[in-house]
Amino acid sequence: MYFDAHSDLLYDVTRRRLAGEERVLETHHLDRLRRGGVEGLVLAFWYGTGQGQTFWQDIPGADGGAARLDIMLDCAREEFAQCSRTEVVRTVREAEAARAAGKLYAFLGIEGMSALGTDAGAIDRCYEYGVRLGMLTWNEENPLATGAGGDPGKKLTSAGRGAVRRMRDLGMLVDVSHLNDGGFRDVIELAGGPVIASHSNCRALCDVRRNLTDDQLRAIRDTGGAVGLNVYHAFVHADREKQTAEMLARHAAHMAEVMGVEHVGCGFDFCEFMGPPDNEGAAGLEDASCIGNLFDWLEKLGMSRRERELVARGNFLRVFRQVLG
DSSP states (O other), X not given: OEEEEEEOHHHHHHHHHHTXXXXXXXXXXXXXXXXXXXXXXXXXXXXXXXXXXXXXXXXXTOOSXXXXXXXXXXXXXXXXXXXXXXXXXXXXXXXXXXXXXXXXXXXXXXXXXXXXXXXXXXXXXXXHHTEEEEESOSSSBOSSOBBTTSOTTOOXXXXXXHHHHHHHHHTOEEEOTTBOHHHHXXXXXHOOSOEEETTOOBTTTSOXXXXXOHHHHHHHHHHTOEEEEOOBGGGTOSSGGGOBHHHHHHHHHHHHHXXXXXXXXXXXXXXXXXXXXXOOBOBTOSSGGGHHHHHHHHHHTTOOHHHHHIIIIIHHHHHHHHHHO
């Protein structure tokens, strides 16, 4: 069974519910997750800040990130009330109880905190809603931080540093996927506990800013955190012919060599439901039903059964238990 530390399914939930659909998870996604062996996941609130044309352009009153986040929160609340096969959880203890009851468990995260601005109380409100993971930025520069798409040398703003401290005090995980290099260093300094990169690969194997250097991998290890393997094709290899499940397994092997297998996990970021162009996963990892292909390659590369189980679910759940309970 697998735990996926990053999923954008709430984007599809919002899009479809605004178009009049209900029970989106059960109708379109849960069976595929079950076929792939997914027992739980992190559902992220990503509202398209900095993205090109999306469904948001057709929604009245949804021009800014704050309005979009409010809409997503409302849609998610309505969806979860209808979806008896899924349970939102806040701790690993709750996740284990949901799993025992035969339900898919879901932690909530926020992917880019530009919608919160510099309002310190906004983080508290997200926490009260149930959000337990947060990324300061998507790829954009905002009042808190600079994303991977911006100046790599910029540091966290004063408000961003305050946000990290507040997340630490509340018991929220800080997620550095999408953060630039300068902000990454600040988070490591401030976090005071485990830091994760929920969906990032190795820059040594695919030199893009969204991936992590070996020094960054070691820094996350030293906090006690974990890094999630991302299936997105452009983060797997520069050569399209090598954007495969095998190559992603080689990212896992490299992470294990650099920081220890105990810090490698899954953050698949499947986006096939967003449609073309350019949202596809690596070959052999087209959607969640294909996850087993990655683990077949991990076995072929010499990873033991125990090591594969740590990557599949154990490592992230250990981190979550330490921070969230």
